[in-house]
Amino acid sequence: MIDAAAIAFQIVQSIFVAATAPLLLGWVNQCRCWLQNRSGPGVLQPYYVLGRLFHKEAVLAENASPLFWATPYILFGCMWLAGGIVPVLATDLPFAPAADIIALVGVFALARVFISLAALDIGTSFGGLGARREMLVGFLAEPAMLMTLFTAAFISGSTQLTTIVESLARREFAIYPSLAFAAVAFLMVLLAENARIPVDNPATHLELTMIHEAMILEYSARHLALIEWASAIKLYAYMTIGLALFVPWGIAQGGNWPALPFALAALALKLVVAGAGLALIETVSAKFRVFRAPEFLSTAFLLAVLGMLIHFLVGQ
Amino acid sequence: MRSRCGVRAAFAIIRINIRAVLASSEPHRRTDLTPSPRTHSMDTAAFAPAQLAVGVAVFWLSIAAASLFESERLRLVNRVLFPAAAAASLALAVIGVRAIAEPAQTLLLPLGLPGLPFHLRLDPLAGFFLFLLGIGAAGISIYAAGYFERETPQRLRLIGLQYHVFLAAMALVVLADDAYLFMVAWESMAIASYFLVTTDHRLAHIRAAGFLYLLIAHVGAIAILLCFGILQGGGGIEEYTFDALRRAELTPFWATIAFVLAFAGFGAKAGMMPLHAWLPEAHPAAPSPVSALMSGIMLKTAIYGMVRVIYDLIGNVTWQWGLTVAITGALTALFGVLYALMQHDLKRLLAYHSVENIGIILIGIGLSMVFLATGHPAAATLGLIAGLYHTLNHAVFKGLLFLGAGSILHSTGLRDLNDMGGLIRRMPATAAYFLVGALAISALPPLNxxxxxWLTFQSALQAVRLxxxxxxxxxxxxxxxxALAGALxxxxxxxxxxIAFLGQRREPRHAPHAGQHSGGDAGVLERLGMGWLALWCLVLGIFPSTVVSLLDRVAVSVMGSGLPQAALDSGWLWLVPVRxxxxxxxxxxxLVTVLAVFGLTFAGVRWxxxxxxxxxxxxxxxxxxQSARMQDTADAxxxxxxxxxxxxxxxxxxxxSPEDAQPRFDLKVEDRLWYALYLPIARLVEYVSARVGWLQQGRISIYLLYSFVTLIALLLFVR
Known part of the structure; x- marks a missing residue:
């Protein structure tokens, strides 16, 4: 079942995801700058930021517990695992059967719980505020995400991302009403889970409106770098899950090296378009008040459930 | 005839008969399942598992009796009896897990009613629940040995007595094979746990909690008794064996009545909504090891009863029943977690989470019934396995969490989350074990x-087959x-x-008595108990396919069908529900990936x-x-x-108000059902009893008249 070529492919994909995740973030930020009529720092800026943070001396609060410094590594490990499971370049990777879509949601939940706990560890008011809001977003986004994925699972008869992607890629091009609902719900979840506008503002400097940033205020240097890097991988993983579910064409089979260049090109094209689209959404919408976020996310949840019901009613 | 049976019962004490081995009727598909022949006969195996299991129960009873000899000098209960009970629990777990793989065994004890001696039966389902009881009780008993160290001998005598009677009663509930023994064990369990709940009976609110518990437990017991009555259908007393109940032919109407009674009766014990009201009162009132035992294990005997009666005794499950169970389960789960989120008393919060987890178990079982009734045995097996797996998991992690709450209470005297904070620095070991339990109950991979x-979701995804x-x-x-309940x-x-373990230490509003509490970490025995349960959280999470293949045998014995072969051939590493x-x-x-990345990054970045x-x-x-008061509180x-x-x-x-010089914010969140359901019923009962009270005139002539009229009426009927 597991051969060397597939494992090599797996390692290549995992490293590829970790290495290119900041690039995607840079591209989204650059697009946003262009849309806002600014010149922008260039797509490589996230790498410079990471490099700078890794070189700095880490400062830890006096009363920080081991959980506080361990969290960035756990977070990074979780996201690395997620990046290895999602069919970014190829399906049927040796790691893929280790976790299906439900387990993937579980990985993200694990990361979220740890970062929220770390935020509460120092005992500052902003940390608690961020943790509470993050869990608020999380408990609504997680079921919505599961329901979206269940719609795809019902269509393909499997919760295995490999099987889902292969069965969705084989079908003829037609609009599935259930998948359309699921796609909208997924997009809303993606925005919320990755701390993007309209739920959270990744570039905010106002502490009272922060969610994600409020949780990591006490982190510095290498710990902060790992968290930022993990967030970049998370965005990458979410976008590639979305691409795999809703535009699955061009993904190679695991171990199929000749298909790799084509898969790479397809992925690059899709991510460039998706990243620009994300920047566009963030530019044309304004951030909600925190208490509008539950409405936004319950809409996503209801859309996802509707999509699932439509699948059963229409049979598509 | 009856008196002769009674005499026989009184004199024959030790002779134990192994009756027919009933396994031959059960389908065994795989070669590894076929029973080894030595267990069939008495010649080669000195003691069969059923005897050993009864032996453990008897051992617990003798420990209970021995507890009465506790004295200041001996410290018998802590030093000897609790550890011995823990060892017996381990033995019970081994017996249980062996019984899962073996055919059912029956045992006849010459005790009980004339004409109805105690029937006992150890089949895979009972074996699984004995395993659960053994694993949970082992950790909790060893913890209790440390926890009750500072109790006075007077209290310890009673605690030791009731605790071990409670354990033995739970084992007998699972082993019972006739309605009489079942009810005797069931009621002993309720009464023993009632006395344990009211250990601190000098406090009025604890007495009130105990009364509410006893009341709902008895309402449930009456429903169960009526259910057995319907199944028995008016034959002789011999007809109360489970074998006879199994053979009962019921019309669909009466079968549904029996189902409703069993579901409500066992649901009341399990804490199913809307019969949950006793649970958040009684569990926090008990000492922590008892809370762990009640929440972790006693609730599970209700799940056992539900599976035993609905699948095994009533049989012919319909999808309407399944849907009722599943929807009740879903509502219970959501209700439980939403109320848990509002609590700031740690033990009350954990009790509401027990309500939630019972809901999750019911979802699995309900889905299984739906699939079974609509002719999808593989999916039905998956649902039952999911439900039973969660039963085991909940026993382990909820036991662990209650023990952790107990250690906090011992160390700091605090139960209110709003008074805690920063405990991870003072109690690092407790904090580590509690974290394992918290991650496990939050359904986070890779814990149990x-x-x-995951299995419950997988069985829900089988809906495409309907x-x-x-x-x-x-x-x-x-x-x-x-999904919503899990995320909440x-x-x-x-x-x-x-709030409890992280952050800064808060100044308690209700400062506990100084000097009474150590403020340090849990003792060695307490840590051992928590560590044991935490270990099982990990083991059950990392090796799920081993557990699932065991549970598959339970499902085969309950429903006669198991998981598809493809699922069982997948090996120990991969958990595969269907294909x-x-x-x-x-x-x-x-786990290995996350740990490897953790280690590599740590090494890379640090060194x-x-x-x-x-x-x-x-x-x-x-x-x-900043001060500690600026942190979030549990209510916030x-x-x-x-x-x-x-x-x-x-x-x-x-x-x-904004002008208030000494601002105080009060918040009270209460259960709506209490006001919408329980209080009206209580008022109705009071009204009716006031009316009935009119009969009691307090004059003996009137009472004699009642007797006379009754006698006349009876004579008219009986003649």
């Missing part, structure tokens, strides 16, 4: 809670509610762990690059004057939930 929720459109759309909706649980335990293409999960790979680290005061955006953490789900709670707040 995730596996059973042909009925309504049913097919309802099942995923139940899954959606489960994670939020609740971030709250618990973050590898449909779904699979490998927690070990999961190869640079490891410079400086400790400094917290930054907090440059705000210099639940505030968004109050805001979103407001209508389901009964909330009373008192906010200070």
């Amino acid at each position: 809670g995730f596996v059973s929720e 042909s009925d459109g309504v049913l097919r759309s309802l099942v995923p909706l139940i899954a959606a509610m489960l 649980t994670a939020m609740c335990f971030v709250k618990v762990y973050g 590898a293409e449909e779904a699979s999960y490998a927690p070990l790979i999961f 190869i690059w640079h490891g410079r680290l400086r400790r400094a005061p917290p930054w907090d955006c440059g705000f210099p004057e 953490f639940g505030q968004p939930i109050r805001w979103i789900f407001g209508p389901i709670y009964r909330i009373r707040t008192r906010a200070p």
Whole structure:
């Protein structure tokens, strides 16, 4: 079942995801700058930021517990695992059967719980505020995400991302009403889970409106770098899950090296378009008040459930 | 005839008969399942598992009796009896797990009613629940040995007596094979646990909690008794064996009545909504090891009873029953977690989570019944396995969490989350074990809670096989509610762990008596008990396919069908519910990857690059004057939930006016059902009893008249 070529492919994909995740973030930020009529720092800026943070001396609060410094590594490990499971370049990777879509949601939940706990560890008011809001977003986004994925699972008869992607890629091009609902719900979840506008503002400097940033205020240097890097991988993983579910064409089979260049090109094209689209959404919408976020996310949840019901009613 | 039986029962004490081995009727598909012949006969095996299991129960009873000899000098209960009970629990777990793989065995004890001696039976289902009891009781008993160290001998005598009677009664509930022994054991369990709940009976609110518990337990017991009565159908007393109940031919109407009675009766014990009201009162009132025992194990005997009576005794499950169970389960799960989020008393919060987890178990069992009734045995097996797996998981992690709460109470004297904070620095070992329990109950991979929720989701995803459109759309909706409940649980335990263990130490509003509490970490025995349960959280999470293949045998014995062969051939590493293409999960790979990346990054970042680290005061955006009061409290953490789900709670707040010189904010969140259901019933009962009280005139002539009239009426009827 597991051969060397597939494992090599797996390692290549995992490293590829970790290495290119900041690039995607840079591209989204650059697009946003262009849309806002600014010149922008260039797509490589996230790498410079990471490099700078890794070189700095880490400062830890006096009363920080081991959980506080361990969290960035756990977070990074979780996201690395997620990046290895999602069919970014190829399906049927040796790691893929280790976790299906439900387990993937579980990985993200694990990361979220740890970062929220770390935020509460120092005992500052902003940390608690961020943790509470993050869990608020999380408990609504997680079921919505599961329901979206269940719609795809019902269509393909499997919760295995490999099987889902292969069965969705084989079908003829037609609009599935259930998948359309699921796609909208997924997009809303993606925005919320990755701390993007309209739920959270990744570039905010106002502490009272922060969610994600409020949780990591006490982190510095290498710990902060790992968290930022993990967030970049998370965005990458979410976008590639979305691409795999809703535009699955061009993904190679695991171990199929000749298909790799084509898969790479397809992925690059899709991510460039998706990243620009994300920047566009963030530019044309304004951030909600925190208490509008539950409405936004319950809409996503209801859309996802509707999509699932439509699948059963229409049979598509 | 009857008196002769009674005499025989009185004199024959030791002779134990092994009766027919009933296994031959059960289908065995795989060669490894075929029983080894030595267990069939008495010649080669000195003691059969059923005898050994009864032996453990008797041993517990003798420990209970020995507890009465406790004295200040001996410290018998702590030093000898609790550890001995823990050892017996381990033996019971081994007996249970062996019984899962073996055919059913019956045993006849010459005790009990004339004409109805005690029937006992150890089949795979009973074996599984004995295993659960053994694993849970082993950790809790060893913990109790440390926890009750500072009790006075007078109290210890009673605690030791009731605790071990409680354990033995639970074992006998599972082993019982006739309605009489079942009810005797069931009621002994209720009464023993009632006395344990009211250990601190000098406090009025604890007496009230105990009374409520006893009341609902008896309402449930009456329903169960009526259910047995319907199944028995008016034959002789010999007809009360489970074998006879199994053979009973019921019309669909009477079968449904029996189902409703069994579901309500066992549901009352399990804490199913709307019969949950006793649970958040009684569990916190008991000493912590007892809370762990009640929440972790006693609730599970109700699940056992439900599976035994509905699948085994009533049989012919219909999908309407299944849907009732599943929907009740989904509502219970959501209700439980939403109320748990509102609590700031740690043990009350954990008790509400027991309500939630019972809901999750019921979802699995309900889905299984739906699939069984609609002719999808493989999917039905999956649902039952999911439900039973969660039963085991909940026993382990909820036991662990209650023990952790007990250690906090011992060390600090605190139960209110709003008074805790920063405990991870004072009690690092307890904090580590509690974290394992919190992650497990939050259904996070790679721990055990995730596996059973994953299996429940997988069985809900089998809804595509259903042909009925309504049913097919309802099942995923139940899954959606489960997903919501699971995510809310994670939020609740971030709250618990973050407020209690992390952050800065708060100044308690109700300062406990100084000197009584050590303030340090849990003792060695307490740690041992928690460590044992934490270990099982990990083992059950990492090796799920081993557990599932055991549970598959239980399902085969209950329903006569198991998982598809493809699922069982997948090996110990991969958990595959149906086919590898449909779904699979490998927690070990999961854990190893995260740990490997953790280690590599840690090494890379710290040692190869640079490891410079400086400790400094917290930054907090440059705000210099932070105090512990600026942290979130437990109530603050639940505030968004109050805001979103407001209508389901009964909330009373008192906010200070802006001019108030000494502002005080009061918040009270109460159970709506208490006001909508329980109080009206209580008022009705009071009204009726006031009316009935009219009969009691207090004059003996009137009472004699009643007797006379009754006698006349009876003579007219009987003649």
